[in-house]
Amino acid sequence: xxxxxxxxxxxxxxxxxxxxxxxxxxxxxxxxxxxxxxxxxxxxxxxxxxxxxxxxxxxxxxxxxxxxxxxxxxxxxxxxxxxxxxxxxxxxxxxxxxxxxxxxxxxxxxxxxxxxxxxxxxxxxxxxxxxxxxxxxxxxxxxxxxxxxxxxxxx
Amino acid sequence: xxxxxxxxxxxxxxxxxxxxxxxxxxxxxxxxxxxxxxxxxxxxxxxxxxxxxxxxxxxxxxxxxxxxxxxxxxxxxxxxxxxxxxxxxxxxxxxxxxxxxxxxxxxxxxxxxxxxxxxxxxxxxxxxxxxxxxxxxxxxxxxxxxxxxxxxxxx
Numbered sequence: 160x161x162x163x164x165x166x167x168x169x170x171x172x173x174x175x176x177x178x179x180x181x182x183x184x185x186x187x188x189x190x191x192x193x194x195x196x197x198x199x200x201x202x203x204x205x206x207x208x209x210x211x212x213x214x215x216x217x218x219x220x221x222x223x224x225x226x227x228x229x230x231x232x233x234x235x236x237x238x239x240x241x242x243x244x245x246x247x248x249x250x251x252x253x254x255x256x257x258x259x260x261x262x263x264x265x266x267x268x269x270x271x272x273x274x275x276x277x278x279x280x281x282x283x284x285x286x287x288x289x290x291x292x293x294x295x296x297x298x299x300x301x302x303x304x305x306x307x308x309x310x311x312x313x314x
Numbered sequence: 315x316x317x318x319x320x321x322x323x324x325x326x327x328x329x330x331x332x333x334x335x336x337x338x339x340x341x342x343x344x345x346x347x348x349x350x351x352x353x354x355x356x357x358x359x360x361x362x363x364x365x366x367x368x369x370x371x372x373x374x375x376x377x378x379x380x381x382x383x384x385x386x387x388x389x390x391x392x393x394x395x396x397x398x399x400x401x402x403x404x405x406x407x408x409x410x411x412x413x414x415x416x417x418x419x420x421x422x423x424x425x426x427x428x429x430x431x432x433x434x435x436x437x438x439x440x441x442x443x444x445x446x447x448x449x450x451x452x453x454x455x456x457x458x459x460x461x462x463x464x465x466x467x468x469x
């Protein structure tokens with residue numbers, strides 16, 4: 160069924176983040192598309208951010224390219240304040256963002272509006288780890304969350 | 315620059331198709347995103363189909379997953395008439411289509427409306443060849459166009 164029946168996929172708001180970092184993504188409702196569509200060459204998710212929700216903690220990937228296609232509503236892309244974009248960029252329907260692997264200018268989207276925002280997120284490559292810009296956390300090649308000194312978060 | 319400046323990318327309507335099969339895609343205006351955005355783990359293009367234009371000849375890939383995110387306008391997804399979707403599916407903004415590699419139910423989109431339609435196309439995997447449903451053509455792992463009997467099209 161090439162046209163994906165989004166209504167048939169239950170949205171999921173779980174996160175693997177440690178409890179102390181999970182709050183901002185509790186109203187991120189994700190539908191993973193790859194498993195239902197049979198895609199294996201890249202990952203894709205349909206994501207709804209409720210007002211106030213974050214797409215993730217501000218992060219980067221060392222080994223995976225990411226892309227986002229905005230479908231509805233509005234969000235603010237946050238990056239390093241001293242980066243080339245100056246830290247805040249409004250993202251609207253039809254806008255496309257791309258984050259090549261290895262750039263350590265972390266990113267996330269925050270829905271600062273009073274309406275849902277909706278986007279598709281695409282990811283490729285191989286997980287080799289990555290970092291978080293604003294919190295004492297990183298992830299390793301196994302996707303485990305560690306403090307920056309390498310000690311694991313409690314499971 | 316994570317938010318891609320689409321206006322800074324010149325749209326391109328060229329095709330490698332043999333001349334006798336190129337007509338329907340002449341008003342397909344494509345902006346390749348990977349090169350400007352530094353993406354290498356998957357390919358992505360922003361595509362505008364003018365009224366009447368086709369996304370491609372109806373085709374499939376043996377080794378590459380494909381996905382499409384519809385942004386504006388409307389198009390008709392065409393597949394095998396005796397396939398599970400019955401041959402014609404209207405695709406509207408917010409719709410997402412996925413075509414896992416290896417399915418030989420060929421697909422393309424036709425803009426039968428009087429307005430432009432706009433989508434993002436994503437592809438991953440490795441080119442190992444593929445086929446065309448409605449014409450005497452296939453493509454090989456090098457992306458060359460051949461007749462179904464294996465003879466090449468004239469360069």
